[in-house]
Amino acid sequence: xxxxxxxxxxxxxxxxxxxxxxxxxxxxxxxxxxxxxxxxxxxxxxxxxxxxxxxxxxxxxxxxxxxxxxxxxxxxxxxxxxxxxxxxxxxxxxxxxxxxxxxxxxxxxxxxxxxxxxxxxxxxxxxxxxxxxxxxxxxxxxxxxxxxxxxxxxxxxxxxxxxxxxxxxxxxxxxxxxxxxxxxxxxxxxxxxxxxxxxxxxxxxxxxxxxxxxxxxxxxxxxxxxxxxxxxxxxxxxxxxxxxxxxxxxxxxxxxxxxxxxxxxxxxxxxxxxxxxxxxxxxxxxxxxxxxxxxxxxxxxxxxxxxxxxxxxxxxxxxxxxxxxxxxxxxxxxxxxxxxxxxxxxxxxxxxxxxxxxxxxxxxxxxxxxxxxxxxxxxxxxxxxxxxxxxxxxxxxxxxxxxxxxxxxxxxxxxxxxxxxxxxxxxxxxxxxxxxxxxxxx
Amino acid sequence: xxxxxxxxxxxxxxxxxxxxxxxxxxxxxxxxxxxxxxxxxxxxxxxxxxxxxxxxxxxxxxxxxxxxxxxxxxxxxxxxxxxxxxxxxxxxxxxxxxxxxxxxxxxxxxxxxxxxxxxxxxxxxxxxxxxxxxxxxxxxxxxxxxxxxxxxxxxxxxxxxxxxxxxxxxxxxxxxxxxxxxxxxxxxxxxxxxxxxxxxxxxxxxxxxxxxxxxxxxxxxxxxxxxxxxxxxxxxxxxxxxxxxxxxxxxxxxxxxxxxxxxxxxxxxxxxxxxxxxxxxxxxxxxxxxxxx
Numbered sequence: 192x193x194x195x196x197x198x199x200x201x202x203x204x205x206x207x208x209x210x211x212x213x214x215x216x217x218x219x220x221x222x223x224x225x226x227x228x229x230x231x232x233x234x235x236x237x238x239x240x241x242x243x244x245x246x247x248x249x250x251x252x253x254x255x256x257x258x259x260x261x262x263x264x265x266x267x268x269x270x271x272x273x274x275x276x277x278x279x280x281x282x283x284x285x286x287x288x289x290x291x292x293x294x295x296x297x298x299x300x301x302x303x304x305x306x307x308x309x310x311x312x313x314x315x316x317x318x319x320x321x322x323x324x325x326x327x328x329x330x331x332x333x334x335x336x337x338x339x340x341x342x343x344x345x346x347x348x349x350x351x352x353x354x355x356x357x358x359x360x361x362x363x364x365x366x367x368x369x370x371x372x373x374x375x376x377x378x379x380x381x382x383x384x385x386x387x388x389x390x391x392x393x394x395x396x397x398x399x400x401x402x403x404x405x406x407x408x409x410x411x412x413x414x415x416x417x418x419x420x421x422x423x424x425x426x427x428x429x430x431x432x433x434x435x436x437x438x439x440x441x442x443x444x445x446x447x448x449x450x451x452x453x454x455x456x457x458x459x460x461x462x463x464x465x466x467x468x469x470x471x472x473x474x475x476x477x478x479x480x481x482x483x484x485x486x487x488x489x490x491x492x493x494x495x496x497x498x499x500x501x502x503x504x505x506x507x508x509x510x511x512x513x514x515x516x517x518x519x520x521x522x523x524x525x526x527x528x529x530x531x532x533x534x535x536x537x538x539x540x541x542x543x544x545x546x547x548x549x550x551x552x553x554x555x556x557x558x559x560x561x562x563x564x565x566x567x568x569x570x571x572x573x574x575x576x577x578x579x580x581x582x583x584x585x586x587x588x589x590x591x592x593x594x595x596x597x598x599x600x601x602x603x604x605x606x607x608x609x610x611x612x613x614x615x616x617x618x619x620x621x622x623x624x625x626x627x628x629x630x631x632x633x
Numbered sequence: 634x635x636x637x638x639x640x641x642x643x644x645x646x647x648x649x650x651x652x653x654x655x656x657x658x659x660x661x662x663x664x665x666x667x668x669x670x671x672x673x674x675x676x677x678x679x680x681x682x683x684x685x686x687x688x689x690x691x692x693x694x695x696x697x698x699x700x701x702x703x704x705x706x707x708x709x710x711x712x713x714x715x716x717x718x719x720x721x722x723x724x725x726x727x728x729x730x731x732x733x734x735x736x737x738x739x740x741x742x743x744x745x746x747x748x749x750x751x752x753x754x755x756x757x758x759x760x761x762x763x764x765x766x767x768x769x770x771x772x773x774x775x776x777x778x779x780x781x782x783x784x785x786x787x788x789x790x791x792x793x794x795x796x797x798x799x800x801x802x803x804x805x806x807x808x809x810x811x812x813x814x815x816x817x818x819x820x821x822x823x824x825x826x827x828x829x830x831x832x833x834x835x836x837x838x839x840x841x842x843x844x845x846x847x848x849x850x851x852x853x854x855x856x857x858x859x860x861x862x863x864x865x866x867x868x869x870x871x872x873x874x875x876x877x878x879x880x881x882x883x884x885x886x887x888x889x890x891x892x893x894x895x896x897x898x899x900x901x902x903x904x905x906x907x908x909x910x911x912x913x914x915x916x917x918x919x920x921x922x923x924x925x926x
Contacts, residue, residue, distance in 0.1 A: 267867065271890040274677055296893070300678045405785075407873025458764020460785035460874050469766060588678055591891045599699070599876065606787045606875035 328517030342517030389454030400454030421508025722806025755868030813847030
């Protein structure tokens, strides 16, 4: 009897200790207050913008005494790494780099801390950003009357056409093109023109027409969406009814497939953005539909054989795909104030300008229009126009799953494993289900 | 006597309890948690146990054509890599078990792929087999063979993944089988030699039967590991082109981190667990049948 009383007492003490520990942990995780940070941790994608910012970090560290650690990984590793941190009691990452694919998911899941109070307190002017960028990686829900600002735009990867000027202006090729099509060989204005020029280049030069990125998943979706938007197509209509299997989508698939067969390197069905860039920078392709910041990479003599021979143009057709990253603060970090301090510093005009001068992809209009920036990169004037004309994929809780479904079906079409209508019908049914699951449609 | 045995038993439990607690925390709890989750509608967006789903998550998988495709691709993958790795591994282990020069150098070279991370292996082979810039296609064309679209053609992509997996995992087979070969008793071989047995007869009637327990362990371990293969597909093909390399672990990954549906992913994981266990039990039963007789 005595023994059982002793055991019960031990159990009570253990339970009390456990409860106290749980309360302490919960306090750490959910506490509204912010602790002082000695270090800030960020998960960053391995792209030029990250390395440009990394070079500037010592300035922030010297000014604040806060060490900033970048964990640099490939894009594909980021989403799962971030989610596991958001689901834990305290996030390892304090400042969050948010792709626009996740700009609907993270705020909807309550994983980001709204920036509204910080903006108000520090009178941070958000009107300096290109409005489309702020809508894409800033506000959530986009276009809703009661929306909050969860992110500040970091950099843009809006897509455009990059092409070889030496080939387009080649007198022999121009003559041949005129003879064959009774039309001028010039920067294409329609998708049909673009596909025709790519096929022509493939047949009449030693290079591929377009360094396409038709690998399954994100690569094929990003590129094909330009064809879809170029033809005025959509993923959803204004009531979140799926439109991915309408006539425009089918036409976009047909043109994309034509280009893959007649105007792309043989292995393009498995390419991602790195493969396309390698082919283009090796001088083995006439063009690529890609991220506008790739132009700076192609103009870098250390990385490219086509320096001085490339130019950028808007995506042929109506619109191109907008893309970009934003800065957010993890809701479950105790270092929110210092996380904001970092965002405020990295998005200040001075730092944003220096990032742009080093080859970054700005989202602030004042940086895109800055005289020094334009003197170094005259095409930024055109980039700003492209940014204002582009639009992102629909942003909601299940954008990543939407991209996955569409990417799978497009890859099946490109591999000739499924006919376009059947594949797009299935994608449409998946998209309708996702909109319903997100509560956006009935 | 009985009292002493009880005391020993209690002491044993005291010693083993820290290990059991750690195992319960890191193995049993996650397993139990995911099993419970598979019967609810628990997602990353709404991580709650407020909607009981019964067997819906399991039934949903059965109705999904892409689940069955992943299931088929995984079975083909396992059926190709395990026997091929065994044959190659056993052959090399037999060669290395003989008295040859530079054995250490061979050991070093052959174990290198195994110590590399699958991600690094994936990236290296992705460049080597790059359809348009890779050295393999360049050499094949120089030698008069045609162009092979390794990762862009559904007919080649799974085979390419199989070959890369064999390249990396064959070291595992070699090491386990070699350890078994070097520990075999010498007497039966000497007797066989005196009786005039040739190399093939020795291999079939002496070496292989004596190696059966080691072969069983090696095959079972490789089957289990092969079912969990994920990294190579993730790095190289993302399951494409189409769904030709969409193995089940990658399907589960996508359901978890893109679909954000932990319940669905847990249900598929348990189906994979049951399937793997069933195959392991059948394989174990078949391989050891002869010995039990």
